[in-house]
Amino acid sequence: MSTGQLRADWLLASPGQSPEQQGARLAWQDGRLVELAAAAPDGRGLIVLPGLCNAHDHARAVRASALGAFDRPLESWLMYLGVIPGVDAYLTAASSLARSALRGAGRVMVHYTRIQGLLPLVEEAGQVARAARDVGVQVGFAVAMRDRQNIAYADDAAVLASLPPGLRAQLEPRFAKAPASPAMQLALVDEIAAACHGPGFNVQYGPTGVQWCSDALLRAIARASADTGQQVHMHLLETRYQREWADREFPQGIVAYLRDIGLLSPRLTLAHCTWARPEELALIAESGARIAVNTGSNLGIRSGIAPVAQMLAAGCRVAMGLDGLALDEDDDALRELRLLHHLHKGWGYETAMSHAQAWRVASEQGRHAISGIETEATLAPGARADLLVLDGRALMDDRLFEDVPVLDFVLARATAGHIHQVAVEGRTLVHQGRVLGVDYPALMRELMSSLRAALPGDEVWRAAVRALNGELAKHHTHCC
Ligand SMILES: [Zn+2]
Known part of the structure; x- marks a missing residue:
């Protein structure tokens, strides 16, 4: 109605x-x-x-602390996402999207990085689209694309070789499968778009991040986006370790690289940019790309504090994301807005973010990232x-x-x-x-009983993830 x-x-x-x-x-x-x-x-x-928007999220089943991942840095936290089994995609998406709506966001960006895997992905995307329709949220759906560096920011073989033999043996089979080619990954996005794209469900390319995508894959996405006009949603410079990796790999600058391959455009939304530098923000502003900042998430998983005041001063278009990790892990968009405003409004008599700017970050800018709407959110x-x-x-x-x-x-x-x-x-x-x-409470009950029923009988993988946590700390800090 x-x-x-x-x-x-x-x-x-x-x-x-x-x-x-x-x-x-x-x-x-x-x-x-x-x-x-x-x-x-x-x-x-x-x-x-x-209305408020959540310009970066993943529609996950359960929240970080329930995974046993509280207070872990992103690089370890990502591994904890694998400790829960895949369950019904509709149930997962509907409960997550319902919680987002209940806590204030009527438009939600779903970067679909956690595939449940019980159905072919095209059908699974269809289940997410059905969940979005039932809840009534308008969704941007970025299909996750990646083809390298599954464990840390280095070749998998090199990381595996550095691990104790027992842990290596456990991890190797998980990461043995060769990734799909760029052409195959693009074809899959096309197939999902043909099946699901439409009003209220804006299918986008979702490269997970430069450190996880080869040059060939990113170039193919840039070309396809230019040809089709489809939007792109990607993480960038979320953590200090990603910053260090980017500086090693791209002496000319990682944002300049994105510009040079044609990916930096008004169609692109970059999640985080926590560690972006002024010259990079200038390039992003000039290109018309958007940044989705995730303040609570950046605090919760130890990523840092994004230079939001500098982003705004540089003329970047900044939107608010929750990333499933709002301050209280409850997807409360209003409290997230408060956190964002207080952290970035400026100190003393200086104003870095006005009240009007704060509201536009939480409302207007997300509408483009999610739904491709360029007009003002003014009523x-x-x-x-x-x-x-x-x-x-x-x-x-x-x-x-x-x-x-x-x-x-x-x-x-x-x-x-x-x-x-x-x-x-x-x-x-x-x-x-x-x-x-x-019925959100009923969906949550069903989701939790499905998850409990599907948990593996042993604790082998959880133990491996905990052991890997220590190894990753050594890897990223170059310490013994
Ligand atoms: Zn994210």
């Missing part, structure tokens, strides 16, 4: 940019706003704002009805002065617990703490 209406006590059509309007009536048809009129506040205390007649509606009475229960901006309260203290409604293109996904399209 993409037609509806709403009365609100406050309308923040362009938060931090245009004046807040007290008392408003909104109406939408076929997913577009058709009316925003002044109206007397009805006393329910609702606040309407442009106005003709705009998409992407709405976040908050319970202002709970949020501002100690409000004393009428002239204190409502946005101050939102940025200072709003969490998913204050969400009254989330609507995307006029469809209400969440209302009063409940996801309407699916």
Whole structure:
């Protein structure tokens, strides 16, 4: 149902940019706003704002600490993702996407790096698309592509040779399979796009990162994206060890390399850029590519603090991602926005990120990365009805002065617990703490019982991953 209406006590059509309007009536048809009129506040205390986006995520089954991976750096943490078995792709995607919607994001980028593997990938992607339709979130779906360096940032054979023999014997079979050729990987993306691409499900190329993709694969993706116009979503410079590797491999600069092979374009979104340098940010800004920053994730898995103020100052288009690792591992988009704003707003009297900029990072910029929408997220007649509606009475229960901006309260203290409604293109996904399209608590129960039933009877692989953790620490720190 993409037609509806709403009365609100406050309308923040362009938060931090245009004046807040007290008392408003909104109406939408076929997913577009058709009316925003002044109206007397009805006393329910609702606040309407442009909807939030999660511009980088992976729609994972369970969150980091449940894997036993709490506080591990990314390089070890990635290995822990393998300790849980593949289960039903619909169940996994639907529960993850429902949690994203419930916690405020109506558009979600799914970089599909964790394949469940129980079905051919084209069918599995179809299950994710069905989950997105049922939940009602608009999804960008980047098909993971990679063909090298599965264990660390060096050839697998060299890393395996450096490991104790027992551990090597356990790991070797896992990484023995030769990767598919660039042509085969592109053909698979084409096949998935033919089956699933459409309104609400934007299929993209998803090279996992330069350290995981050969030059031939990245060049093939750059050519295909230029030919088809399909977007590209890729990690870049997430950790200090990736930075060191990039500096060794690309003396001319890793971003300059991406430019030279034609990958750096307005179609590209780069997740993280935590360790990007000013000259690299200038190139990214010039190209029109976007950066999806993931503040909670960067803290949780020890990646660092991204230079967001420098990104904005350089003119980069910056979007907010949650990466499945928001501060409380709960996918709360509002708290993630708070963390992002507080860390990067500037110190003392200097302002590096205004309130308006913070909101655009969390709202507007993600819409392109995810759904390819270039227009502003401002709520106005003709705009998409992407709405976040908050319970202002709970949020501002100690409000004393009428002239204190409502946005101050939102940025200072709003969490998913204050969400009254989330609507995307006029469809209400969440209302009063409940996801309407699916039964989220039931999905979680089913997912957890499937996972428990599918866990291997032995602890062999978990033990190997724990042992590998120590070896990877030595490898990356060049220490004994
Ligand atoms: Zn990621």
